Amino acid sequence: MHDPPRALPVASERRASSPGSRGSAFPPHTVRRVPPFVRACVIGVLFIPAGALGARGELIPTPKFSDHAIPTSTVPDVGSEVPMVLDVAILLGALGLASYFTLVIRSRKHLLALTVASLVWFGFYREGCVCPIGATQNVALGIFDSTYVVPIATIAFFLPPLVFTLFFGRTFCAAVCPLGAVQELVAIRTATVPRWLDHSLGLIAYVYLGASVIFAATGTAFVICRFDPFIAFFRRAGNTNMLIYSASVLLIAFVIGRPYCRYLCPYGAILRVLSTFSRWRLSIPPGACVNCRLCENVCPYGAIHPPTVTPSAQSRARGRQQLAVSVVAAPLVIVGFTWMATVLAAPLSQWHPEVRLAEQVRIEESGLAEKSTDASDAFRNSGRSKEDLYASGIAWREKYRTLGGWLGAWTGFVIAVKLVHLSIRRKRDDYQAERSGCVSCGRCYWYCPVEKVRLGLIQDVSEAIDGAKPGASSAVARAPEDAAV
Amino acid sequence: MTDTQPTGDRRRFLADGIRVAGVVAAGSLGGFLAGRRGYAAESRWQIDPDECIGCGNCATYCVLDESAVKCVQCFDMCGYCDICTGYFDPRYKKLDTAAENQLCPTDALIRTFVEGKAGQNFYEYTIHVEACIGCGKCVKGCALMNGSLYLQVMHDRCVNCNECAIAVACPTQAFVRLPSARPYKLKRAAVALIRRKSESGEDDTGDARRLIERVNTDA
Structure with missing residues (x-):
């Protein structure tokens, strides 16, 4: 007999919930191999009590010792945490400072310092939790699930950036997040994303917002947290997939400014809308614009747009036509997407563990699966009927047919609004930061020659333009015509 | 910006209205979420030991390098077996404490002789918390017998992620959110035992009372 005694694996494949099998946990050949002393113990400890257990599944009694009290394990208290009040105070302070630096002293240097401080505190020290981005999900779950309690800290993180954005623009994005x-x-070295691509990719964030709210509200998953691209850096730990994903986003961020903020961040999507209505916001230049285009060139996020030219009558007519078409098309887009998205019921519902389990059990029952999973084994031992599981799985899938429809409607709505928005022309006299796209990073302050004159750093605009970019003076003359695009 | 035209005024009025509405909406959302539920019941992640199957995901999926999940021994459920199915690897060569005979990969389950009586030897099995990695091998083994060993999220280590990575990977949905005032669970079979012990005079050290005070006994 060269095989090792395979006694307990046989038993371990059975469950504690089948007490009748306990007596056969050690097949005879195993017992033959162990010394008589041990055999006595096996019989004593295992077999006799197991026999006494009978079919009722009672436990082996805890012995009474002559001079040894049976101890009790203790569990530790909740570890000391940074007080919630301190965290919220720091958030509010940082928001206030970011808004002050952006709007009052207009200083890129201060904003940069605050950015580093926020990264150290909220990122590396607090390890990225709580963050307002993820708080969106807690709020969604809190609204739809009356048994879930949203922590006060989470509410206090979710709301203030929204209110600040309504008044001061996206200063949260600038230096707090x-x-x-x-x-x-x-x-550092960012490429310009073509306008059409920028607009299209920007829609992903809204769809992501819709999907994450649906997943959170149904208690299915917190996808924003699961796919947080930088949490692995903040924790300096993570699994391989997370690290590859994080590294990819970070590498892309070198060549495309803030890819997560612009194309994925669901909270950023909310802030973009709110920022459109902000009372004050970053503005460039502080005086008469010299059309040097430095701010447009330096903005890594493509958020500074050139002045508009007066459109020709023909182009006006085309614009009106475009607007009419997009307004008429809007309901069709919404209905179309709603209809299309109902087919997403199956893939969307698979995010729900109940549906995944039901599908796995179904596959195993039909003999298509090579082996069972931990989840399906556990299900079979739970005593719950397959029919019950299937019914629950189907119910969830039907629920996701409706939810998928809502997600489709939301996607259609977002696309329709975008189309209408793109068809409306706005008059811009100067180079101006776009209301929604500008994250108030303040890079343009650093470069704007008019700003430099205001600060008294230079006497005249021409000094800065020649100094910063040789030949830029020709751009001054060229700018308004080019801007017609 | 020169917003002196009528359109500018109209736009500004609209924006003012939206801002006011936004602030009111934010305030009422905050009030709704905070007021209706209150501060008391913030939650922490915990394992329901009756649902846990000791699959081993707790050791590997936790975002911490060393998992926040550790094994706990409920001595009042333990049979003090000589041949402990949670301690010995089923393929043991000898019934001794050599590493190859143990289920525990980190030697975190400590076997101590207590007493021999009626021809049986009784051993106490305690957890060395610093060494335990929460793999659940002993839990799975112990489940064959009394099931006194069970896994718990240790809240001096857990960072309480918004979405617990282990909860996502848990095959039996054993992870639950518990109110943070009592963030631990016992097996259903153990609750009465520990409570009785805490209320009787046997609880010399006060450990049973301390445990029952930290345990959430709701279904």
């Missing part, structure tokens, strides 16, 4: 801060610091 740790995810923004990471990308801000690596946005």
Whole structure:
């Protein structure tokens, strides 16, 4: 007999919930191999009590010792945490400072310092939790699930950036959000994303917002947290997939400014809308614009747009036609997407563990699966009927047919609004930061020659333009015509 | 910006209205979420030991390098077996404490002789918390017998992620959110035992009372 005694694996494949099998846990050949002393113990401890257990599944009694009290394990208290009040106070302070630096002293240097500070505190020290981005999900779950309690800290993180954005623009994105801060610091050599691509990719964030709210509200998953691209850096730990994903986003952030903020961040999507209505916001230049285009060139996020030219009558007519078409098309787009998205019921519902389990059990029952999973084994031992599981799985899938429809409607709505928005022309006299796209990083302050004159750093605009970019003076003359695009 | 035209005024009025509405909405959302539920019941992640199957995901999926999940021994459920199915590897060569005979990969389950009586030897099995990695091998083994060993999220280590990575990977949905005032669980079979012990005079050290005070006994 060269095989090792395979006694307990046989038993371990059975469950504690089948007490009748206990007596056969050690097949005879195993017992033959062990010394008589041990055999006595096996019989004593295992067999006799197991026999006494009978079919009722009672436990082996805990012995009474002559001079040894049976101890009790203790469990530790909740570890000391940074007080919630301190965290919220720091958030509010940082928001206030970011808004002050952006709007009052207009200083890129101060904003940069605050960005680093936020990255250190909210990112590396607090390890990216709580963050307002993820708090969106807690709020969604809190609204739809009355048994879930949203922590006060989470509410206090979710709301203030929204209110600040309504008044001061996206100053939260500028220097408070740790995810923004990471990308801000690596946005060194950024390429310009073509306008059409920028607009299209920007829609992903809204769809992501819709999907994450649906997943959170149904208690299915917190996808924003699961796919947080920088949490692995903040924790300096993570599994391989997370690290590859994080590294990819970070590498992309070197060549495309803030890819997560612009194309994925669901909270950023909310802030973009709110920022459109902000009372004050970053503005450039502080005086008469010299059309040097430095701000447009330096903005890594493509958020500074050139002045508009007066459109010709023909182009006006085309614009009106475009607007009419997009307004008429809007309901069709919404209905179309709603209809299309109901087919997403199956893939969307698979995010729900109940549906995954039901599908796995179904596959195993039909003999298509090579082996069972931990989950399906556990299900079979739970005593719950397959029919019950299937019914629950089907119910969830039907629920996701409706939810998929809602997600489709939301996607259609977002696309329709985008189309209408793109068809409306707005008059811009100067180079101006776009209301929604500008994250108030303040890079343009650093470069704007008019700003430099205001600060008294230079006497005249021409000094800065010649100094910063040889030949830029020709751009001054060229700019308004080019801007017609 | 020169917003002196009528359109500018109209736009500004609209924006003012939206801002006011936004602030009111934010305030009422905050009030709704905070007021209706209150501060008391913030939650922490915990394992329901009756649902846990000791699959081993706790050791590997936790975002911490060393998992926040550790094994706990409920001595009042333990049979003090000589041949402990949670301690010995089923393929043991000898019934001794050599590493190859143990289930525990980190030697975190400590076997101590207590007493021999009626021809049986009784051993106490305690957890060395610093060494335990929460792999659940002993839990799975012990489940064949009394099931006194069970896994718990240790809240001096857990960072309470918004979405617990182990909860996502848990095959039996054994992870639950518990109110943070009592963030631990016992097996259903153990609750009465520990409570009785805490209320009787046997609880010399006060450990049973301390445990029952930290345990959430709701279904």
